[in-house]
Amino acid sequence: MSERLVIIGNGMAPGRMLEHLLEQAPGRYTVTIFNAEPRVNYDRIMLSPVLSGEKAYEEIIIHGDGWYIANNITLYKGHKIVTIDRSAKTVTSDHGVTEPYDKLVIATGSVPFIIPVPGHDLPGVLTYRDLDDVQAMMLAAQSRAKAVVIGGGLLGLEAAAGLNAQGMDVTVLHVMPTLMERQLDPAAGYLLQRAVEQRGIKVITKANTQAITGNGKVGQVELADGTIIPATLVVMAVGIRPNSALAKQAGIAVNRGIVVDAGMRSNDPDIYALGECAEVNGQVYGLVAPLYEMARVTASQLAGNEAAAFVHMDTPTKLKVTGIDLFSLGDFAEGEDRQEIVLRDAAAGVYKRLVLKDDRIIGTVLYGETADGAWFNDLKKKQTDISEMRDTLIFGQSYQGSAPLDPMAAVAALPDDAEICGCNGVCKGKITGAITGKGLTSLDDVRAHTKASASCGSCTGLVEKLMVLTIGDKYNPAAVQPMCGCTTLGHDEVRRLIIAKGLKTIPAVMQELEWTTSCGCAKCRPALNYYLVCDWPDEYADDYQSRFINERVHANIQKDGTYSVVPRMWGGVTNAAELRAIADVVDKFEIPMVKVTGGQRIDMLGIRKEDLPAVWADLGQAGFVSGHAYAKGLRTVKTCVGSDWCRFGTQDSTGFGVRIEKFMWGSWTPAKVKMAVSGCPRNCAEATCKDVGVICVDSGYEIHFAGAAGLDIKGTEVLGLVKTEDEALAHIVALTQMYREQGRYLERIYKWAKRIGIPEIKRQIMDDGDKRKAYYERFVFSQKFAQVDPWSERVSGKDKHEFRPMASVGFAQAAE
C-alpha cells in the first residue's frame, strides 16, 4: 500500500520535486496536487516573454496534462486549500474536496506586495505574478493607452518592457535613486535606465506614490511631489512576500515564511514546505536556482534520504528583456577592506565591475557584455586567489594566458565543476557526462536529461558550445533550423520578433536580430521581405531588390534568359476579344511558343525582357492584368462549369471561382497558392489536390485544403462544410490569412498544415468565430495595398531601369 502524498501548490518548485521523487522512489507515493491556479505547471520565469509577445503560453508549459496522467497524479485545478487539519491529517479545498495525507508538502509560493496607498484596489490595478496577470495586462494593452509600473526592480522592468512591446505608453516609478539597486550598483543602474528609456519607456526615480485615483477605475497616479501621471493600467511590482497564511492558520511555525529545517521539514514532522513560502536558516528565496535546490532536497527526504540538506547559495540575477544584458552576483557594496576593478566602454555600452576582498571575488556586476559571468561566478564560488591575473581579470577568461582564446576555447577551459546553468545548478561535467554517456545529439535531449538551459534559456549558447566540444560535427543544432547562414534564428523566431519588436525594415531586422552579414543573402532577403509585406501591409515599403527576379519583373525567367507571360483569366473563363488580343500580341512580338497551362490559362513563352512592357501594354488594352504566374502569391482558381451548364452541377462553381479569384488576387503568401472549385463530387476541377479546394454539394460547400500535386502528391484534408457561398469565401480567406501569418517562406500550405496540425487549424477557422473574423479582416486590410496590377504600373513607367540596358557600347567599332 503506497503512502499518500498531498501537495498544495503546483508551481515550478513542487513540479521539479515530483520529477526527482518519481525518479528516486517510483510508486512509493500516491500523489494528489491542489493548484489554486486553473492550469498545469508552467515556467513562471518565462512570463515576461509571453507578455512581450515573444512566446506563447503553450511554449512555457513544463508539465502538460498528459504528464500527470502518465504518472498517475491527481491534479485538482482551480482548487484552493482552505484548511489543513493536522490531527485528522486531511486538507480541504474551497470546492469542498477533502483529501487525507500521510505526507503533506506546502508550496504556496508568494503573494505580491501591494502598497496600501489610497486607490490600490481600483479596477485597473494589477500585480505581476501569474498567467492571469499577464493575460489581463495583454488585454489592457490592446487599448494602446498609458500604463504605470510601480517598481523598478527585476519584475517591474520586465513588465514595463512587455507592456511597451505591446504598444503601451509606459512610465516606471521607482522609489530608490537608481533602478534594480539591490542587484546593481549606481553606474550599472544608470546604464540600465538609459537603455530602458531608449526603448521609449519613461523612468521616474525617487518617485513616492501617494495615491491612485480615478472615477470608478484607474485614471491617474499621484506622487508625493505633486506630479500627476495619467494611466489606465497600474502594475504593482514592488516585491513579494511568502504566502504562509494557510500554514500559520494550521498552527505551523511561521516567521517571514514557513520555518523549515535544512531538510525542508516544518515543526510538524509530516509536513514539508518548499519554494518561495519556505524560510530556511532565516532566509527566504525568490530566484529559481535555490528553489530547485529545495525541490531536490525535499524529494530526497521524501524518498527516505534523511541526510539531504539545503545549503545557502548566491544566485546570479539576469534580466529577461530582449536586448538588455546584465548579470549581477554577490556583494558589491563598497568597503575599506575591499578593492574594485572597473571597465567602462561607453561607445559599446559596456560596464563591468568586480569587487574583491583578500584577492578573491565577492561580487560581480556586468552590463552589456555578460559572457564571462559563468567564469566570474566560478572564481567566486571556489574562492580562487586572483592576484596572478589581476591586471587582465576584468577582460574575462579569454584574455588569460598568453594568447587571446576564442569563445570555444574559453568554454573548453572551464573546469568540470563550473556552473553552466544557474537556474538549475547544472555544472559542465554533468552536461558533458550526459552527452557522452547517453549519446545525446540535440539541445532538446540535453535539456530533457540535464535540465541545463531548460528554464530561462540564457545559457543556451554555452550549452551548445559544450555539445560541439563534446561530440563535434555530430551535434545537430537543427532542432531549430536557422533561416540561412546569416543568422542562428529560425523562421518562426524571426517572424515572432518582427512583430514583438515592431521591426519594419530589412535593415532594422538585421540590426536588431544581429545578422552576421551586412545585407543578408539570397535566402533570407526574400523571406524577410515577405514577412514584412505580410505583417505591416500599410507601412512597409516593398524592397524589390530583395525579390527574386520573377517577382521583380512580374514574369517568369526561362532557361535562355527570356521570359514567359501569363495573363489572368478569372476562373479559367475567357472570350473571343481576349483570345484575339492574345493572338495579336503573339504575332506582333513574334512570340515563339503559346501553351495552355494546367491552371486554365494561356502562357506565352520566349519573350525578350526588353519587350515585356510593350507586351503588357497591349494585353492591358484588352483588359488583362497580371496572372501572377511567377508569384509566391495567389495564382489560379481553377473551376468546372458547374450548375450553369453541367447536368450534375450542384452550385455555381464557375461563378464562385471567379469571385474567390477577384477577392484574393494580388495577395502575397509564403509560397504559391493554387485553388480550385468543383461543382459536384465528380470533381472535374481537381480540387482535392490543391492548396485550397472547394467541392460543391447540394447542402453547401465542402472546403478542402493542404493538398499537393508537385514534388509530393497528397490528397486534401477537409476543413469543413458550410452552407452559403459567403461563408465559404470567409472561411477560405481566413484560412489563407492564417497561413500567411504563420507559414515559413517557401513552405506550401500542406507542409505548414502538417507542422501546425490539422485539428488546430480547424479549431481556429471552423470553431472560433472571433479568430476567423480577425484573420478575415486582416486579409481584407492587406488587400487594400496589394491589389494593384503590377503590369499596368510598369507600362506607366515604374522600374523602367529593369527592362532596358543602361548603355550599348562597342557597336560602332564593330561595324567599321
Next chain:
Amino acid sequence: MNWIAIGSISDIPRRGARCVATPEGKIAVFRTQDDQVYAIDDHCPHRGGPLSQGIVHGTAVTCPLHNWVISLETGKALGADEGAVRTIPVRVEGERLFIALEALASRAA
C-alpha cells in the same frame, strides 16, 4: 587603358544591377549597398544565366537560374561550386561610371 562612359551610378539601384550591351554579349554592372560598383560578364559559368537579374548581397550575386553565388570582386563562384566569369575594370569618377574598353577588345581578338 581606354575607358568608356556607360552612365551614372544613380542609374543602378543599390543592391541591384544593369546591363551594358556589347557586340560580344552583355556585361552586368552591379552597385552594392555601400555604392561599390563592379562589372562582370552577364553570363553565369554554370548554365549561362543572366547574373544581372540575380539578388545582390554583400559583394556577391546569386544567379536567378540555379542559385550559384558569384563573387563580384573576383568573378569566381563561391562555396562548393567551381567556375568563373570575366571581370571588367570599372572606374567611378564622381557620379559617372566607366568600363575599360580594351578589356572588351582583347576578348574579341
